[in-house]
Amino acid sequence: MNDLERRLSDLLHAGAPEPERIITAAEIEGLAHDVPKPKGTVTRRWGVPLLAAAAVLVAVAVPAIVVGHVNSSATPTSPASGAPNPAHTATGAPATSSPSSTPAPASTSPSSTASITPGPVVTCTTGQLSLNSGVTSGAAGSLYTAFSFRNTAGTPCSMRGFPGVSLLNDAGAIVGQPATRDGTTGPSVRLGVGQQAQFIFRVGTATRTGCNLPRPSSQIEVYPPGQTVPMRIPFTTGSCAISVQSVTAAK
Amino acid sequence: MLSVEEFFARNSRGLLRSAWLLTGNWASAEDLVQTSLLQSWLHWDAIKAETPDFYVRRVLMNTFLSAQRRRWTRERPMAELPERAAADELTSTELRHVIWRALSALPAKQRAIVVLRYFNDLSEAQTATVMDCSVGTVKSQTSRALARLRSVPELQTLLEEVGHE
Numbered sequence: 001m002n003d004l005e006r007r008l009s010d011l012l013h014a015g016a017p018e019p020e021r022i023i024t025a026a027e028i029e030g031l032a033h034d035v036p037k038p039k040g041t042v043t044r045r046w047g048v049p050l051l052a053a054a055a056v057l058v059a060v061a062v063p064a065i066v067v068g069h070v071n072s073s074a075t076p077t078s079p080a081s082g083a084p085n086p087a088h089t090a091t092g093a094p095a096t097s098s099p100s101s102t103p104a105p106a107s108t109s110p111s112s113t114a115s116i117t118p119g120p121v122v123t124c125t126t127g128q129l130s131l132n133s134g135v136t137s138g139a140a141g142s143l144y145t146a147f148s149f150r151n152t153a154g155t156p157c158s159m160r161g162f163p164g165v166s167l168l169n170d171a172g173a174i175v176g177q178p179a180t181r182d183g184t185t186g187p188s189v190r191l192g193v194g195q196q197a198q199f200i201f202r203v204g205t206a207t208r209t210g211c212n213l214p215r216p217s218s219q220i221e222v223y224p225p226g227q228t229v230p231m232r233i234p235f236t237t238g239s240c241a242i243s244v245q246s247v248t249a250a251k
Numbered sequence: 252m253l254s255v256e257e258f259f260a261r262n263s264r265g266l267l268r269s270a271w272l273l274t275g276n277w278a279s280a281e282d283l284v285q286t287s288l289l290q291s292w293l294h295w296d297a298i299k300a301e302t303p304d305f306y307v308r309r310v311l312m313n314t315f316l317s318a319q320r321r322r323w324t325r326e327r328p329m330a331e332l333p334e335r336a337a338a339d340e341l342t343s344t345e346l347r348h349v350i351w352r353a354l355s356a357l358p359a360k361q362r363a364i365v366v367l368r369y370f371n372d373l374s375e376a377q378t379a380t381v382m383d384c385s386v387g388t389v390k391s392q393t394s395r396a397l398a399r400l401r402s403v404p405e406l407q408t409l410l411e412e413v414g415h416e
Contacts, residue, residue, distance in 0.1 A: 004397060007410045009369040012272060015350040016370060017343070019267035020277055023284055025259040028292045031285065133317045136286050143293065170383055212297040216306060218313075218383045233320075234313040234383075238294035238306075 031137075121158040121190055126229040128153030131222055133233060134198070143237070148198040148250050149224055151191035160188035163199055164223035164230075165244045167213065167237065174221065175213050176240035186246040196250035204241030213240050255295045258303055259288060265371070266311065272366045273315050273359075275351040283318075287311040308371065308381045312363045319359040346409075353406040361396040364389055 001009070134146035151157055165179035182202060189197040201220075220235035225247060253261075266287065270280035287310040291303055298306045354362050360382075367378040368389075375393075379386045400406055 004401065004410060005369065008365075008397070008400065009372070011350065011406075011409055012366070012370040015343075015346045016268040016272050017347050019264055019271070019280075022263045023259070023267065023281065023288060024263070025256040025288075025292070028259065028285065028288045031289050132320050135282075136289070136314070143289070212294070216294070216298070216309070218309070234317055236290065236306075236310045236313050238290075238297040 121156050123226055124149065124151060124157035124159045124191060124224060126224055126227045126231055128157060129224055129231065131231045131233055133220075133235060143203045145201045145203070145235075146198050146250075147201055147220075147222065148196045149191070149247070150196045151193060154193060156190060156192045156195075158188050158190045159197055159225045159247055161185050161225040162244055162246050163225055165201060165242065166221045167217035167235070167240070167242065168219040168221050168232065169213075169215060170218050172219070172232075175215075175217055176242070179242040179244040182243045182245050184246065186248050189247055189249045197247045198250040199247045200245040202243045202245075203237050203239050204243075213238050253299065253303070255292060255299070258291070258299075262304060262307065263288070266307065269308075269366050269370055270311065270315070272350070272354060272370055273362060275355055279318075283311055283314055286314050305377070305381055308367065309383070312367070312381060315363060316359055349405045349409065353400050353403040356403060357396050357399055361392050361399070364392045365396050365400075368393060 128151060129149045130152050132148050132150065134148060136143050136145040147163075149159070162181050162185065166174045167176055169175045179201065182200075191197055216236050216238040218234060218236060219232045221230045221232050223230045263284070266284045267277075267280055270283040271277065274280050274283065287307050290310045291298060291307045294306075295303070354365065357365065364378055364382060367373045367381055368375070373381065375386050375389045379389045382389065401410070
C-alpha cells in the first residue's frame with residue numbers, strides 16, 4: 001500500500017459510522033424460520049402469484065392461498081421426476097438451460113392468447129430485455145427472489161410461461177439441475193416500452209432439502225419464456241433446490 | 252469451529268459498517284446485511300468449513316451490485332455540503348458525509364472494491380475472489396477509483412492531513 005491508500009484506509013475506518021443496532025443470529029433465524037421438515041419433499045403453498053417483491057416479505061406473516069403445489073425432489077439427479085407438474089406441457093421456455101442450441105418449443109405462440117393480450121404483439125426476445133433481481137426474502141424454509149424483465153426495446157412485446165433458470169459457477173458452467181416449475185402457467189403479459197414483467201424464484205434451504213452445491217453459485221442464467229438465448233446476472237446461493245414461477249406483470 | 256451465532260456476533264458490526272459505506276444509509280445497509288446473513292445462515296453447513304466471511308461478503312457485494320441496477324434503489328446524490336476548512340473542524344457526522352459524497356461518486360463496482368480493499372483490508376487476490384473477477388480487474392478498478400477519489404476536493408484535503416497525524 002502506498003501513502004494515499006493507507007490514508008484512505010484510515011479515513012474509511014475512522015469515518016464509517018457505528019451501526020445503530022447489531023443484527024443477531026436470532027433475528028436472522030426468525031427471518032428464515034422453518035416449519036418441521038418432512039424429509040426431502042416440500043409441499044409449497046403459493047400466494048397470489050402477482051406479488052411484488054415487497055409483498056413477498058409479507059408472506060412471512062400471511063399464510064397464503066393455495067394455488068397449486070409442487071413436490072420438489074431432493075434428489076439432484078431427477079428434479080422433475082417426482083414432480084408431476086401441470087405447467088410442464090403448458091408453455092414456454094425450455095425448462096432446462098442446457099446448451100443454448102436447444103430449439104425453443106414453438107408450440108405455443110402468444111397470438112393464441114389473443115383474448116388476454118389484444119393486438120398483434122410479438123414475443124419478447126432476449127435481446128430486447130434487461131434482467132434485474134429484486135429483494136430476497138425468506139419464509140418457511142425458502143428464499144424468494146423477484147426477478148424482473150424490462151422491455152428495453154422501442155416496441156411493445158409479450159411473454160408467457162416459465163423462464164428457464166439455472167445456477168452457474170465462477171467459470172460460467174451450470175451447476176446442479178435447472179429450476180423446476182412451481183404453479184401453473186399464467187396469462188400472457190404485455191410489456192409496453194420500458195415496462196416490466198417479473199417472476200418469483202425460490203431457493204429451498206439446504207437444511208430442508210439436504211441439497212448443497214459443491215460451491216456457492218456466482219451467477220444465475222435465465223432464458224426468458226420461449227427464448228433460446230440466456231441472460232446472466234450475479235446470484236449467490238449454496239442450495240441446489242430451486243424452482244421458478246410463471247411470469248406475471250410487474251407493478 | 253465457529254458457530255453461526257459466533258460468526259454473526261463477530262461480523263455483524265463490520266458488515267453493517269461496510270454496507271453503510273456502500274449505500275450511505277442504514278436502511279439499505281441493514282437490508283443488505285440481513286440478506287447476506289440470511290443466505291449464510293441457510294447454507295451454514297456448507298460454508299462453515301471453508302470461509303464464511305468470504306461467502307457472506309460475496310453475497311453482500313452481489314446483492315448490492317444487482318440492487319444498484321434497479322432504478323428505484325439507486326441512491327440520489329447528496330446535497331452539496333458547506334465548505335469546510337480542515338479535518339479537525341469536522342464532526343463525525345460531517346466526516347461521514349464527506350466520505351459518502353466521495354464514495355457515491357464512484358461506480359458501484361469500484362465502490363465495492365474500495366470497501367473490500369481499504370475498509371475490509373483484503374488483499375488484491377482476496378478482493379478478486381470475493382468479487383469473482385481477476386486480480387487485474389481489481390488493480391485497474393482500484394487505480395481508477397483512487398484517481399477519482401483524489402479529485403474530490405474535500406477528500407483531497409483529508410487524505411493529505413490524515414498522513415500528518
